[in-house]
Amino acid sequence: MSIEAKKIEQDDALLALIKKMVETPGPSGQEQLIRAAILEEIQGSADEIRTDAMGNLIARKGSKQPNGLRIMISAHMDEIGLMVTHVDENGFSRFIPIGGVSPLTCIGGRVIFMNGQRGVIGCERLEPNALPTLEKLFIDVGTTSREDCPVKVGDVCGFERPFLDLGKHLVAKSMDNRISVVVAIAALRTLQASPHEVYFVFSVQEEVGLRGSATAAYGVDPDVGLAVDVTRTGDTPRTTKMEVALDKGPAIKVRDSSFIADPRVVDWMIATAKAADIPYQMEVLEAGGTDGRSIQLARAGVPAGCLSIPCRYIHTPSEMVSRADFEDAIRLLVELLSREVKLG
Amino acid sequence: MSSQKQPSMQLTPEIGAQQVELLARLCNAMAVSGDEQEVRQIVLDEIQPYCDQVEVDGLGNVLAMHVGSQAQKVRVMIAAHMDEVGFMLTNDEGEGVFSFETVGGIDPRQLVGKAVIVGREHVPAVIGAKPIHLTTAEERKKALKVEELRIDLGPEGSSKAKVGDRATFATQLEALEPSIRAKALDNRLGVINLIELLRHAPENIDLLAAFTVQEEVGLRGARVAAYRFDPQIGMAIDATPAHDLPAYDVDVENTRYNTKLDHGPAIYLMDGATISDRRLAEWLMQTAEAEGIPYQIRQPNPGGTDAGAIHRARAGVPSISVSVPVRYAHSAASLIRQEDWANTLKLVYHALTRLTPEILS
Ligand SMILES: [Zn+2]
Ligand SMILES: [Zn+2]
Numbered sequence: 270m271s272i273e274a275k276k277i278e279q280d281d282a283l284l285a286l287i288k289k290m291v292e293t294p295g296p297s298g299q300e301q302l303i304r305a306a307i308l309e310e311i312q313g314s315a316d317e318i319r320t321d322a323m324g325n326l327i328a329r330k331g332s333k334q335p336n337g338l339r340i341m342i343s344a345h346m347d348e349i350g351l352m353v354t355h356v357d358e359n360g361f362s363r364f365i366p367i368g369g370v371s372p373l374t375c376i377g378g379r380v381i382f383m384n385g386q387r388g389v390i391g392c393e394r395l396e397p398n399a400l401p402t403l404e405k406l407f408i409d410v411g412t413t414s415r416e417d418c419p420v421k422v423g424d425v426c427g428f429e430r431p432f433l434d435l436g437k438h439l440v441a442k443s444m445d446n447r448i449s450v451v452v453a454i455a456a457l458r459t460l461q462a463s464p465h466e467v468y469f470v471f472s473v474q475e476e477v478g479l480r481g482s483a484t485a486a487y488g489v490d491p492d493v494g495l496a497v498d499v500t501r502t503g504d505t506p507r508t509t510k511m512e513v514a515l516d517k518g519p520a521i522k523v524r525d526s527s528f529i530a531d532p533r534v535v536d537w538m539i540a541t542a543k544a545a546d547i548p549y550q551m552e553v554l555e556a557g558g559t560d561g562r563s564i565q566l567a568r569a570g571v572p573a574g575c576l577s578i579p580c581r582y583i584h585t586p587s588e589m590v591s592r593a594d595f596e597d598a599i600r601l602l603v604e605l606l607s608r609e610v611k612l613g
Numbered sequence: 614m615s616s617q618k619q620p621s622m623q624l625t626p627e628i629g630a631q632q633v634e635l636l637a638r639l640c641n642a643m644a645v646s647g648d649e650q651e652v653r654q655i656v657l658d659e660i661q662p663y664c665d666q667v668e669v670d671g672l673g674n675v676l677a678m679h680v681g682s683q684a685q686k687v688r689v690m691i692a693a694h695m696d697e698v699g700f701m702l703t704n705d706e707g708e709g710v711f712s713f714e715t716v717g718g719i720d721p722r723q724l725v726g727k728a729v730i731v732g733r734e735h736v737p738a739v740i741g742a743k744p745i746h747l748t749t750a751e752e753r754k755k756a757l758k759v760e761e762l763r764i765d766l767g768p769e770g771s772s773k774a775k776v777g778d779r780a781t782f783a784t785q786l787e788a789l790e791p792s793i794r795a796k797a798l799d800n801r802l803g804v805i806n807l808i809e810l811l812r813h814a815p816e817n818i819d820l821l822a823a824f825t826v827q828e829e830v831g832l833r834g835a836r837v838a839a840y841r842f843d844p845q846i847g848m849a850i851d852a853t854p855a856h857d858l859p860a861y862d863v864d865v866e867n868t869r870y871n872t873k874l875d876h877g878p879a880i881y882l883m884d885g886a887t888i889s890d891r892r893l894a895e896w897l898m899q900t901a902e903a904e905g906i907p908y909q910i911r912q913p914n915p916g917g918t919d920a921g922a923i924h925r926a927r928a929g930v931p932s933i934s935v936s937v938p939v940r941y942a943h944s945a946a947s948l949i950r951q952e953d954w955a956n957t958l959k960l961v962y963h964a965l966t967r968l969t970p971e972i973l974s
Binding site: 297325358 | 637845866868869882883889891894905910913914915924925926927928929930932973
């Protein structure tokens with residue numbers, strides 16, 4: 270096979286992996302399907318795999334050499350979703366959000382429950398010019414009474430929208446954070462000689478408050494931690510100002526509203542990107558949080574940072590990332606984990 | 614400390630006159646977040662004979678342990694917060710009049726004209742406001758803010774109170790079959806249920822009982838208690854609002870009731886602080902069905918219980934909450950059904966007796 274043909278085959282495999290990851294439902298607290306899907310992909314590449322009490326999937330690769338560290342990489346595998354609060358006499362289900370869900374992006378959307386049941390989201394009549402609130406919305410699963418409604422209080426659904434390959438850009442309802450899950454899987458598979466003991470954590474319940482990574486970090490007790498997550502961009506018409514743009518490389522987080530990345534970790538990431546000639550951009554995010562915070566605050570404290578994948582339209586059914594950024598993120602993560610780390 | 618433990622009572626715990634009397638003492642006591650001494654003392658007196666170990670930790674939590682006699686035990690932490698919402702005196706304005714702030718979630722609209730008690734001596738006082746004779750129609754349309762209200766102890770009370778003292782509603786418990794009306798049913802119901810569970814502790818588990826402080830101001834006591842106990846399973850037993858009055862159901866179906874009275878213990882699947890472990894939810898529902906105990910799923914809603922702190926302790930603890938439905942929670946007088954209380958205790962007790970380590974595999 271020519272190098273060219275090999276590359277195309279690898280690319281197709283990666284795209285298939287992205288499709289599988291973004292289309293598997295897994296709202297916070299209901300990560301069983303996505304966890305199983307990830308496990309399938311990493312079995313054989315890790316030295317040890319376990320699921321902890323909270324449901325975090327934790328894969329170790331390598332063991333700590335004299336010049337190595339114990340490093341925790343955290344990519345949350347949960348996504349936003351909905352939980353049913355009430356089924357009315359006509360079979361319509363009211364719900365509350367799991368994570369940050371905007372009513373504007375719900376109307377007309379389709380959902381899939383964890384048992385495979387599908388439904389659509391409708392809205393009550395609104396006053397003229399009024400914006401919808403989540404209380405005005407309901408899920409219609411195509412039944413006409415409470416008695417024959419297959420959905421009950423407490424049932425959980427995710428949004429349903431197929432993966433879309435636009436060439437340079439890729440779109441899905443759960444690029445946050447499945448694109449980072451794929452980055453972590455690819456790095457785990459690629460990583461060869463490393464002085465470090467690397468724990469790849471596919472964390473749960475990030476979208477409801479960085480919960481899984483907090484307990485995972487306690488369990489792993491790392492020397493250094495990195496979250497891998499998406500970050501918003503400022504490159505769309507009339508949006509809130511922000512430096513980050515698609516296609517300019519993965520972003521190195523300096524701060525978000527949940528934590529300040531350890532400056533030594535930031536320097537390490539910049540130096541590595543420069544040395545390997547990987548494009549990167551600096552990220553200062555005004556609102557938003559990542560697993561970096563919970564790793565940083567674990568036990569007696571951990572130097573922590575975050576590798577971000579720039580993403581447009583976060584928490585909508587059409588989150589968009591750049592294919593080049595995604596590939597560069599994998600390269601950067603592998604570079605970061607392959608060499609000795611000296612935090613200033 | 615270790616003590617000469619009495620064998621736990623074999624029979625299923627039940628609610629009788631003795632329990633109602635204890636609940637009255639617990640509800641009438643004052644334990645506004647941060648100063649839980651009065652309830653803590655009652656708890657210590659009640660549980661001492663039934664525990665292998667009892668301690669009061671650095672924050673004031675009562676941590677009691679009953680070690681089961683069987684092999685293959687699960688370490689289960691059950692938390693019931695001792696504290697209640699209330700007030701703290703902030704400024705002495707003379708003549709026994711104090712400005713105050715609320716502690717925990719209280720709707721200021723419910724305060725005007727309420728009788729309260731102040732400090733460890735329970736000095737009687739009132740939250741006063743201008744009487745109807747003197748107010749205008751316009752004034753009566755507006756809700757008064759906390760800054761506009763005062764706690765008035767009268768000149769005779771001024772020497773008995775100081776800035777920093779807590780105050781709470783003066784309501785005394787009334788048992789009105791089939792209901793009970795009292796203040797602080799959130800969460801003295803959890804406290805008394807946990808006392809009863811210690812008295813009837815199943816031998817197939819290690820029961821790690823935490824009577825926690827400062828839940829109402831942010832699950833603070835449970836956080837350190839869970840660190841200390843390092844349990845395998847966590848459960849908060851608490852009280853949760855029931856917003857089920859017929860009035861809310863008149864025109865359109867009431868879709869936001871949280872829970873309903875007379876529908877049994879409320880099992881949580883999600884609140885603002887916790888996503889319940891589904892294995893534990895199944896375990897509780899299966900227990901209820903097997904034992905013929907009515908139960909309801911609490912509508913997934915914001916709000917939180919001690920489970921929110923417990924499940925995040927150390928490397929993580931699968932956790933869940935079960936509450937007694939309570940009308941008018943966090944007010945001067947809340948209302949429950951004795952049946953709901955009894956069934957909540959029954960459900961948790963039977964669930965514990967059925968618990969095996971397999972639940973976590
Ligand atoms: Zn994310
Ligand atoms: Zn409570």
